[in-house]
Amino acid sequence: MRPAVPGGFTPDDITIDTTAAIVTCPAGHTVALSDPSGQHQQRKASFGDLCTECPLREQCTRAKAGRILTIRPHHDLQAAARHQAATDPDWQADYRRWRPPVERAVAWLVHHGNRKLRYRGTIKNDTWLHTRAAALNLRRLINLGLTHIDGAWHLDPATT
Template identity: 80%
Template sequence: MTIRTHHDLQAAARHQAANDLTWHANYRRWRPPVERAVAWLVQHGNRRLRYRGTIANNIWLHTRAAALNLRRLVNLRLTQTGGTWQLAPATT
């Protein structure tokens, strides 16, 4: 049996995850937005890389992420007022 170099660190992290209520609260808070962001990134056939080489794919990934961020900001009603960018106030 081969034990990996980070086995002790992983075991400690698993133990903390199993016993720490603060960790559980943070996990429940942050997992859905992260999963949603990943889903947005890979939707419409974007699960595969389009180009050869890491530089071209890195450029594509950054462009895709920037476009998704811009779409999100537009949906949050981003406006420019007096030379500064602002999100519209939340309505209740």
């Protein structure tokens, strides 16, 4: 997560208790979390005047009105996922193992100007995406040694 001020505090440095609806900053100031509102059911914590004389203000915010945090509905789940990503060696190993092939597949998918949708409507674009993915998968299988012998498809086990 990026801090509001370079080198400052991130939302992970702030204690957010969504169950009790309170937020505590690193300086120990506690404010209430608003009720969910808007289309996305976001909640806000506004520190306002508490930031005026705070000794940690320079590390927390540049806003004249003080720090305002926006908490989204899945905050607890996202915070737990960030914690797992930072501390779980098994998760990190899986991420290192699977990220390069996924990034490569996405790069293949958007290659040659395919970053933009070609058609109007979800059905045509969904068909196009599935066709493109199928063509890329077929190309990958051919590169791995897929052959058609005596009416049957075979994949060379030495190349997989």
